Amino acid sequence: MLELKNVGKSYDEPGGTKLPILDIPHFRVETGEQLVLVGRSGCGKTTLLHTIAGISRADRGEIWLDKINLASLSEAGVDKVRAAKIGYVFQTFNLLPGFTAYENVLLGMTFAQGRKDPPRARHLLKRVGLEHRSTHKPSALSVGEQQRVAVARALANKPSLLLADEPTANIDPRNQQMIIDLIRETCREENISLLIVTHSPEVARQFDRVVKLEEVNLANREALST
Numbered sequence: 042m043l044e045l046k047n048v049g050k051s052y053d054e055p056g057g058t059k060l061p062i063l064d065i066p067h068f069r070v071e072t073g074e075q076l077v078l079v080g081r082s083g084c085g086k087t088t089l090l091h092t093i094a095g096i097s098r099a100d101r102g103e104i105w106l107d108k109i110n111l112a113s114l115s116e117a118g119v120d121k122v123r124a125a126k127i128g129y130v131f132q133t134f135n136l137l138p139g140f141t142a143y144e145n146v147l148l149g150m151t152f153a154q155g156r157k158d159p160p161r162a163r164h165l166l167k168r169v170g171l172e173h174r175s176t177h178k179p180s181a182l183s184v185g186e187q188q189r190v191a192v193a194r195a196l197a198n199k200p201s202l203l204l205a206d207e208p209t210a211n212i213d214p215r216n217q218q219m220i221i222d223l224i225r226e227t228c229r230e231e232n233i234s235l236l237i238v239t240h241s242p243e244v245a246r247q248f249d250r251v252v253k254l255e256e257v258n259l260a261n262r263e264a265l266s267t
């Protein structure tokens with residue numbers, strides 16, 4: 042379960058002023074829940090995902106994940122919890138180019154658990170339909186295949202939360218639905234909470250819970266009335 046309480050985040054502007062991006066009194070995602078986050082460009086969706094994952098730190102507030110307040114941890118502490126409990130699927134895949142698909146998935150678990158779990162890496166590659174491409178490096182995979190490897194890698198550490206930031210933005214329309222189905226089905230199978238950002242109305246309408254960031258974020262409330 043993920044719960045945010047009074048989370049604030051601003052960026053420094055040239056000239057020394059602060060640009061408030063997030064001011065979220067309360068936001069919660071239940072264990073195993075699947076939620077889609079929408080909102081206008083620049084309203085802070087990626088910032089929110091980065092702040093939850095500890096890629097960038099909140100200025101204030103509490104970010105609870107399975108009874109751990111990530112905001113209270115040191116940077117090294119957040120890195121550990123992220124490695125163990127959070128999977129992240131990026132718009133641009135972010136696979137390591139020098140490693141095969143199989144090695145990319147294995148690396149996802151080595152950092153988290155300090156050990157490799159080859160049977161799980163093979164299982165995940167099979168689950169995303171790529172067991173026959175496991176020895177290929179990213180440059181020898183199609184973009185849809187690269188994103189499927191990235192999904193397998195994000196699940197490698199058996200996370201309790203999967204964050205997916207516009208995971209189909211760079212995928213051709215034919216493969217977009219397949220990636221969404223894959224993410225949703227694998228999260229359901231492993232009872233992983235899913236928070237996915239999209240600009241696609243077709244994707245958003247498939248989810249029971251659609252959260253418009255402007256509705257939970259006081260920092261850009263005024264955008265609702267414009």
Ligand SMILES: Nc1ncnc2c1ncn2[C@@H]1O[C@H](COP(=O)(O)OP(=O)(O)OP(=O)(O)O)[C@@H](O)[C@H]1O
Nearest residue numbers: 052053060062080081082083084085086087088089
């Ligand atoms: N490192 C940074 N320093 C300063 N400003 C930043 C930084 N990162 C993002 N911003 C600004 O914060 C705001 C929110 O950016 P963010 O990427 O979170 O928006 P978004 O909702 O994900 O947008 P999009 O839908 O276009 O991807 C934008 O105005 C952006 O320019």
